[in-house]
Amino acid sequence: MEIECEVEREVMNRRRFLSTTGATALVLGSGAQESFAAAAPKSAKTPKAMMKLGCQSAPTTDAHLKYLARYGVKHICGYPETSEGRIASTVDELSRMRDLAEKNGIEIVCVGPPILESSYIDREKHPAIMLAKSPERDRDIEQLQMLIRNCARAGLPSIKYNMSILGVLRSGRVQGRGDASYSQWKLAEAHPKTPLTIAGHVDAEAFWERITFFLDRMIPVANEYKIRMACHPQDPGVPPEGYQGVDRVLGTVDGLKKFVAIRESEYHGLNFCQGTVSEMLADPGTEIFDVIRYFGTRKKIFNVHFRNIRGHRNDFVEVYPDEGDVDMWKAIQVYREIGYPYMLMPDHVPVAESDPQGLQSFAYCYGYIRGLIQAVSQT
Template sequence: MDRRDFLGGIGLGATLAGAGAVASASAAPPRPHAARGPLRMKLGCQSGPSTDDRFAFFARYGVTNIAARAKVSDGRLASTVAELAALKDMAIRHKLSLDILDPVMLPSSHIDREANPAIMMADSPQRDRDIEQFQTLIRNCAAVGIPCIKYNMSILGVLRTGHVQGRGDAEFGAWDAATATLDKPLTRAGPVSADAFWERIAYFLDRVVPVANEYKVRLACHPHDPGTPPQGYQGVHRVLGTIDGLKRFVGIRESRYHGLNFCQGTVSENLPDPKTQIFDTIRWFGSRGKIFNVHFRNIVGGRGKFREAFPDEGDIDMYRALMTYHEVGYDGMLMPDHVPDVPGKPEAAMQSFAFAYGHIRGLMQAAAHALPAA
C-alpha cells in the first residue's frame, strides 16, 4: 500500500467504514436529559488480578464499583456459577459492587497471540462451541446477579507505534500513522474485508443478544483501538474503529442489553478533532442508552496521530465530558484503563491508577456541588 494512500484514508475512515449504518440505531428516540438531577455515576476500575490485595487497593482509594475476572479452571471459557459467586463474595467483603464481568474469551489481544481465536476467525464448528460457552456465561452471570459482561471483537488488538516521554519519567503509548509499518505480514486470520468482519460480528450478535435479552444481562463491546484507514492494516478492516462503524454496530440486533464499553480514549482517537467532537459523540450513544461502561481516558491529538495522557493534561476537558455523561442520564462507572508506564518501576502503574482515581473522584465531587441535591 502506498503511504500517501494510507494517510489519505485516515480522514475518510469515520465515513467510509460506517457506510450503510443501520437506520434503527440512528432513528432511536433520545433518552430524556437528566442534567438537573443528582450525579449518579460511580468511580470504578477493571485492573487485575482479582485478589484480596487488589480489591483492598480499590477500596483504599475510593473505588466503589468494579469490573473483574473470575477464575476459570479445566480449560473452560465460561466461569461456573460457583466461580462467579466466589468473585462476587470477595468484592462484597471489600464493600465493592461487582458490576461487570471481564471474561476469558474475546479479549483485546492480537489474534496471533490469542488462545481461543475461533469466533473472530469464523472457524466453525469451534466458533459455535465457543459461542455456546458465551451463552452459558450470560446465564451464569444472571444466576449470580452480575448485570453486565464486557468483551472485544478484535483481531489486531491495541495498536501502537511506540512510546513517547511524558512529564517526569512517565512514558505514554502513542500511534502515528505516518510511521506505521505498512508492509507488516498478514495475521493468521488472513485478509479480513469490512464485509467479512461485519459478518463475523452479526453471526455472534445473532446468537448472544437473544440470550442477553432473556436473562437481562448487558453486553458491552469495546471499540477498535485505534481506527485505521478503510483499506485496512495487516489486511484487516477495523470496522469498529470509526464512529459510523460503532453506530452501525449498536443497530445490529437492537436491544437495551446490547451496547458499548465506551472507551472515551479510543473514541477520541477515532475523531479528527476530539476536543470539540467528543461531547456530541457521547450524546449520540448516551441518549440512546448504548453506553454501559466508560473508560475515562484522555489523549493528546486525534485520528491518525495521538498519544495517551494523564487525565489532567490531555486535550479533552474531562469535567465537561463528565457533565455530558450526566446530561444523557448515564449512571454507570467512570474508570481509568490505560495508565502510563515508568521503565524499571513496576509499582508506578499502581501509583498512576491511584492518581486517576483521585482525579475522577475530584471531578465527581465538583460536579455534585454544581448540581442540586436529590
C-alpha cells in the same frame, strides 16, 4: 461603617464559595477549577449525577481488591478464576469472586471473560469467533451463552468483550511528564511485523458478517437473562484499506452506530472507551461531546473508560487525564446530562520505571475521577 459591612459581606461570600469548592479545586487543578467556578447553578431540570468511580484492572484477588478499596474504588469489572479449558465460569466461581469483593466493600458490576479480549489474534487462545472457524466458533459462543446465564444466577449484571483481530495497535512510547512514559500511535511510522495475521484478509463485509453472526446468537440470550453486553471499540481505527489486511469496522463513529443498530436491545451496547473514540476523531477536543450524547441518549453506554489523549486520528499520545485535548470536566458534565449511571474508570495509564504496573498512575486517576464526580454532583 457601610464600607466595613460591604467588606465583611465579601469575605463571607468568599468563605462560602471556598467551603463548597476548595477540596474539589485541589483535585482538579487550575483549569478545571476555573470551569467549576464559572458553572451555572444547578437548575430543577439538571439530572442528578449517578456515575460511579470504577476500575477494570486485574487480578480480582484479595490483595488487589484491598488496593482498590484504599483509593475509594467501590465498583469494578472482575475477572473470575475459571477452571482449566473452560470459557464460562461456573456460578460457584462467579459467586466466590463476588463474595470476595463484597468483603472488601466492593461491588462487581461487570465480568471480563477469558475470550474476546483486546488481544492480537496470533496470540489469542480462543480465536475461532473472530476467525469465523466452525465448529469451534459455535462451541465458544455456546460457552459465552452459558456465561450469560451464570452471571444472571450469580447477580452480576454485565459482561464486557471485544471484537478485535489486531488488538491494541501502538507504534512506540514517548517521554511524558516527570519520569513517566506515554504510549503513542503514529500510523505513518507504524510497521507491522508481518503483512497479515493468521486471519488473512478481512474486509469490511467479512468483518460485519462475523459481528452479526455473533450478535444474532448472543443478544437474544442477553435479553432473556437481562445481562448487558458491552463491546469495546477497536483501538485505534485504521484507514479503510486496513492494517495487516484487516479493516477495523468498529474503529469509526459510524461503525459504532451501525454496530448498536444491528440488534436493537437495551442489553446490547458499548464498553465506551472515551480515549479510543477520541482517537477516531479529527478534533476530539470539540467532537467527543456530541458522540457521548449520541450513544448516551440512546442508552448504549454501559461502561466508560474515562481517559484522555493528545492528538487526533492516526497520530496521538495517551496522557494523564488532566493534560490531554479533551476537557474532562466538560465531558463529565455531559455524562451527567445524559443520565449515565454506570462506571467511569481509568485505562491505559502512563507508566514509569519505578511504577512499571502503573499502580501509582491508576491511584492518581482514581483521585482525579473521584474529584470530578464529587464536583459535578454539587453543581
